Amino acid sequence: MYSKIAIKNIKKSFKDYAIYFLTLTFAVCIFYCFNSIDSQMAMTEMSAVQVSYVEVMQTLISVVSVFVSFILSGLIIYATNFLIRRRKKEFGIYMMLGMGKGKISLILFIETLIVGCISLIAGLILGIILSQGLSILTVKLFLVELSKFRFVFSKAAVIKSISYFNLIYFVVILFNIFVISKYKLIDLINSSRKSEKIRVRNGIVSAIILLLSMIILCVAYYFAVITNLNFFDKRFMAAIILGILGTLGFFYGLSSVILVILRKNESTYYKSLNTFTIRQITSKFTTNFISMTVICLMLFVTIGILTSGFSIKSSFETSIKKYTTFDLSFSLDKDNEASNIPIEEALKTTGIVLDDSTNYITMNSYIIDFSVKNMMGKYTDSASELINFNPAFEKSQVISVSDLNKNRELLGEEPLDLKEDEIYISSNYDNLIPTIERFFEENNQVEINGKTYKIKEKKVIEDSLATSPASNNLFSLIMPDEFCEALVPQDETINIIYVGENKEQKIAEVNKLLDKYVTMGTPSFESEIKLSGMTKEIAYDASTGMSTIILFIAIYIGIVFLLSSAAVLALQQLSQCNDSLDRYEALKKIGASQSLINKSILIEVLTFFLLPLSLAIVHSIVGINVVEEYLKTFGNYDILFSALITALIFIVVYGGYFYATYLGYKSAIE
Template identity: 45%
Template sequence: MYSKIAFGNVKKSFKDYSIYFLTLTLAVCVFYSFNSIESQKAILEMSESDSSNLEMMMGLISTISVFVSFILGGLIVYANNFLIKKRKKELGVYMTLGMGKGKISTILLIETLIVGAISLVSGLALGLILSQGLSVVTSKLFEVAMTEYQFIISFSAIGKTILYFSIIFVIVMILNTVIISRYKIIDLLTSGRKNESIKIKNSLVYVLIFIVAVLSLGVAYKLVIEAGLDTSNPKFKISILLGVIGTVLVFFSLAGFGLNLIQKSKNIYFKDLNIFILRQINSKINTNFLSMSVICLMLFLTMGILSTGLSFKDALQKGIENTTPFDASASMYLSEENKIKSIEESFNNIGFKFDDNEKYVYFFEYTIDAKLKDIFAKNIKDEQRKKLKKYEQFSPGVITISEYNEIRKLYGEGPITLDSNEVLFTSTKNIIIDTVNDILKYNDKLNLGNKEYTIKNKEVITDAMRTSGYSDNIFSMIVNDDVIKGKNPSASYLNINYDPTKKEETEKKYVNLFRRFIDRELDFDEAGFIVVETKDEAIARTKGMTTTVLFVGIYLGIVFLISSMAVLSLQQLSEASDSADRYKSLKRIGANDKMINKTIFIQTLIYFTLPLVLAFIHSIVGIKVVNEFIIMYGKPDIGSSALMTAGIFIVVYLGYFYATYTGYKNIVKNS
């Protein structure tokens, strides 16, 4: 009998379950899709280096999935509580007719099983389709050519999805039993008549709180712009704290502050059904200001993650093209204690030989007692000094013109002549390049060792000195050989270009050489310690890292977006049930269906828009800060990321908004 009642309730209340069902289906779909990546066709055709990157990515996604399961679990529990609240009168009628709390719990348990099973099946079916598209995206990001299309089913991902969501539904069932056991008949039958009261009676207090909130956010924005993404900087931590406090205070004060502000404009307040709309919105925000604050912060994270993910990947991959000019590079940092004073000496000691057709260049780097802040001591604007502040204590690396010309020869370029009082300025850090280029427009002199030199180049040389996985040349100078005469080098370097006919074989040779140093197979006193970086390794590592960041970002972003929209929808639908008697009163005093539908539309629009607007303002500052970080690796192009983010937001936002508006109207109409 209980099964029959449960099936009847699910069938009868399917419209009420639609948002809940939609959210569960999307959650299962996204969870399965991202956990099925390792089984996709594109992954099976990866090279060895890409496979190691995939292993790292899947490990991170598995860890993130545990975090995601907590988010989705919290969402499902939250949604379930709203559905229980919506059905209080129905449950009260059951109790009035003599049904015990245990029997009611059994009905709810069966209903949860039915909805959960349907959601799992439909979500997995949709996930199977979505994962095939994700396979194509994966192949593009990892630059893997798929030889043929093949429909792949990941049974491990299906097992993980069923396990995680089964645990969530068991928790929901237990909580339903606990919730029902605490209800009294009088509370169930009169729940819709209880209204939320204003927490603070004095409207001036709300105005003051709103001003404090705006000031908190303003200070938070200022601090985070100054600190950037330096998480160790106290300003960054304070900005996060003030940002959260400011967001909560905005929504806490908005109910009283906004209502008080609009009440002063009689033309707006007394127009049509605006009094009713404002009172409804006031009650909702007053009740749900904490959840709206959380939703706003989640939407902010979603916007930031999605809109900067692609630009971060593109910037790093474009930057790696400039920082890997040679097939391989080796580096050895020197000190007075080291017995080995150069890479050349180390190679001679271990008997390493170059192949006949390999081209290579040894060179040294020197460090001089000078800081960036002292080099450009004159004619620097405050804005430029502020940009250079982070690097002002760095000492420049110095390379002799003779060795630099050898590097240029390996580039395939001609030599450069340099007078004794001339220097060349080089850097691969974009923030340094742009700032110093501005300085060089009106300042071609610099101080070096208490002597003034002329900067020969009118723009910073951006060519990398060696192959590296990142822009490690903050700033360095090319000087005449006499300038560093008698000084000890701080580092020894080697650049290599392979024999084109034996590239794969030579790549393995240098990778194995590096492993010998890492595994301590070579005696330190005899060989020292050399770091070898190959172009292919640097590109593969960067590609793996950026793709991992992008995948995890999209994964979390979509989960946050779905969760935020679902909570907003469920809150609205729950309020619709509680407010049914108020709409009956509107009908009795002469309001027609068109006027009532308009009030529902405006309420839903405002409720959906408020957290989105504040999240958008947060994201403007957040994206600016992230772009300042990305620009250190390459020029970010946020256009494609912004379009992708806008597309995802529009589809999910409009879908949930329409479903909520339609559901709200149906609840009011049926009441």
């Protein structure tokens, strides 16, 4: 009997369950898609580097999934509470007919179980379908070829999805039992007669709070900018706290101030149904300002995560080219006796042969007691501030001009010329180049070990010293050969370019050989000889692997946050729709047309969707400008393209929920 009642209730309340059901379905779909990535990549032929990054990504996604499950459980509990609020009178009638609270809880349990099972099955089916497209996207992001496309099904991801959501539904059932046990019959019967009182706060107090909140937000923005994402700076934590308080105060004071302003403009206030619409919005803000604050902050995090994730991916792809000018590079760190040998001899231990198919050069680098911090410290900006606290910049790397010219000759570039009292400054680290250029504006010479050297040419030599996935030349002094003769090499580098008809074959052999030494994306040789190596292909794989991990985590968290924010807003508006039924009925009785009522509903729903999004966008503009300097670390980036992709995602998801909410609200009123 109770099962029949539960099924009839679901059919009768289908419109109420629609957003709830779709939210659950999308949640399961997203959960499955991202937890099945390891199975998706099984259909590709991947290098050891790519495999290592897929394993790291899968581990991180598993960890993030725990966090996501907490977010989704909170969302589902909120949605369940919304459904219970809309059905108080129904539950009151059950109790009047003699049904106990335990039986009502049983009906809710069956309803939750049915809706949960349907959404779980539908979400898994949708997830399995969409994961096929995600498979192709993942393959493209990792820059690998499909060995043979086939339908991918991840049994592990299905089991994980079922396990997590069963646990979530169990918590929801306990919540339902607790909520029902607290209700009294008189409250359930009279729930439809109770409506939220329209309380208008003092206009002056609200205006003061609104003004103070805007000042607090400006201070928070200032602290965020000057601390430059330095998590150890107390002002950065102050920026977060002030940002939350400012957002809370903004929504607390905004509605009353708008009401006061519009009241003074009588021609607008009393036009059409504006008086009713404005009072509706104001009354809801009285109790919803906390939830609006939370939604705004979640949207801010979503915009920031998605935009930064897409930007970092683009940055990695554009910058990797200038860091991989050689087919193969090895470096020998000469800080022990076993490593104090020519690098050609050390290279033999890896099985790599230097023959007619290889053009190569060797070069030494030296370290001297010359502080880059003292030289450049006062010219730094937020992007190059690491000079002032990173111990590596207490000394300087030195390259002889003849060694650098060997590198340039290998690449077919013009050699540099230095007299014995001249110097070049070299760096391919984008964040540091503007600092060096500011130094050039005020200085013509450098004093090293008591001798003055003229700066030969006031431009930064942006040569790459070896192949690597990131900047390999943070700061180097290019010195005359005479200066380096008395120095002991810190390390020796060999740069190799393959030539001839068998070039591709040799590159493939070397990559296959080094694959067995790869650990966490980098070849690591277990030997007393401190040799490290990097091929162009491994560098590309490491770069794309890291950027893809960042992008996938960003999309995963971003979409879950966006889905949660939009669903809470939708459910909140539909839940409060019941409280306003009598008011809309009164409008109809005094002659308001359905088109005017629909317009009022549209303005009301649109306001509650746009206000948190608008402030979130303002927060994001400041936040993205703060992380902009960090994005420069990875190379050039296209923030506009990333913003457009993020906007498209918002239009589809957030806009879809807005439209569904408007239709649901309008349907309930009609």
